[in-house]
Amino acid sequence: AQTVTQSQPEMSVQEAETVTLSCTYDTSENNYYLFWYKQPPSRQMILVIRQEAYKQQNATENRFSVNFQKAAKSFSLKISDSQLGDTAMYFCAFMKLLGGSNYKLTFGKGTLLTVNP
Amino acid sequence: ETGVTQTPRHLVMGMTNKKSLKCEQHLGHNAMYWYKQSAKKPLELMFVYSLEERVENNSVPSRFSPECPNSSHLFLHLHTLQPEDSALYLCASSQGEGTNTGELFFGEGSRLTVL
Numbered sequence: 001a002q003t004v005t006q007s008q009p010e011m012s013v014q015e016a017e018t019v020t021l022s023c024t025y026d027t028s029e030n031n032y033y034l035f036w037y038k039q040p041p042s043r044q045m046i047l048v049i050r051q052e053a054y055k056q057q058n059a060t061e062n063r064f065s066v067n068f069q070k071a072a073k074s075f076s077l078k079i080s081d082s083q084l085g086d087t088a089m090y091f092c093a094f095m096k097l098l099g100g101s102n103y104k105l106t107f108g109k110g111t112l113l114t115v116n117p
Numbered sequence: 118e119t120g121v122t123q124t125p126r127h128l129v130m131g132m133t134n135k136k137s138l139k140c141e142q143h144l145g146h147n148a149m150y151w152y153k154q155s156a157k158k159p160l161e162l163m164f165v166y167s168l169e170e171r172v173e174n175n176s177v178p179s180r181f182s183p184e185c186p187n188s189s190h191l192f193l194h195l196h197t198l199q200p201e202d203s204a205l206y207l208c209a210s211s212q213g214e215g216t217n218t219g220e221l222f223f224g225e226g227s228r229l230t231v232l
Contacts, residue, residue, distance in 0.1 A: 004159070033219040044121070045207070045223040091160065095219040104173065105219065107160040 002027045002094050006108035013082045014116050020067075021077045021111050023092030029053075033095040034068065034075045035105070040088040048090070051075065082115045089113075120144045123208050123224035130198065131232050138193040138227045140208030148212065149191040150221065151183060154205040166191060198231045205229075 003026045013019035025034070032053045039045040051059045051068050058066050063083075067076045079086055092108040121142045130136050142149065151163040165173035166185040180202075182194040191208055205228050209221040 009157070035219060037221075042225070044225050045221075047220050050219065093219075104162065104165070105221065109157060109159050 002029070002096070002106045004092050004094050004106050004108035006092055006111050008111045009109070010112045010114070012114040012116055013079075015082055015084060017082055018078060018080045019082055019113065021079075021090050021092075021113065023075045023077070023108060025073050025075065025092070025094050025106075027073070027094065029096055031096075034066075035093040035095070036064070036066070036075075036077045037091045037093060037107075038086075038088045039091065039110075040085075045091070049077065079113075084115050084117060087113060087115045120222045121208055121210055121224040123206075123227050125227060126225065127228045127230075129230045129232065130195070132198060132200075134198075135194070135196040137195065138206055138208075138229075140191040140193075140224055142189055142191075142208075142210040142222070144210055144222055146210040146212055146222070147188050148210060149185060149188075150209040150211075151191065151193050152207040152209065154207055154226070160207070164193075195229070198229075200231050203229055203231045 005024045007022055034051045036048040037045050038048045049059050049061045049064050049066055051066050058068050063080045065078045089110045089112050091110045093105045095105045124139045148167045150165050153161045153163055162175050163177045164183040169185050169188055180197050184192040205226040207226045208224040211221050
């Protein structure tokens, strides 16, 4: 079974600064996806960024980028130029790429990020 | 219409009540999910339906009963719940097996309180 660990329950950052959220995972699979989802207060959870394990290049989406270290099973999220709207719970998630359960995601406990003005 | 809509948003029920949570998706997806979100715990996958067939039942107590009458609607029927079942219940949808890239589209959730 896969496990996802987010070691930082809460973090805070000043507006316009950069923050990095940590995530580690445990799996015996070689092919899989990793995700960061964002859940703003009282709003829907949405996908922030996705990384395919077979790709060496780190995924980027505007101000969001990841540092994917496959051997270390580490998948951190960097948010640059933090904005007040980035305040949310961030969840790291793992999905197997192939097999009958390829739709099944395993989530971490989440990191509550607060962006301060 | 938002992509995934859940009703009611808030529900308070006694342990002897019977109620239902409803989820509707307008995205043309063919897989739907129920997740339970409790404080300080990872999201727990409860049920998965693919093409209206249940493909995952994650050891959920029988007091939770899912129903998927078609690919756009998903229900969670609740009866004789316990206070520890109080949580945020999230519905999600995706493209489904074979074409799924892992992105789930979530509703805003139904906040359930069991007295």
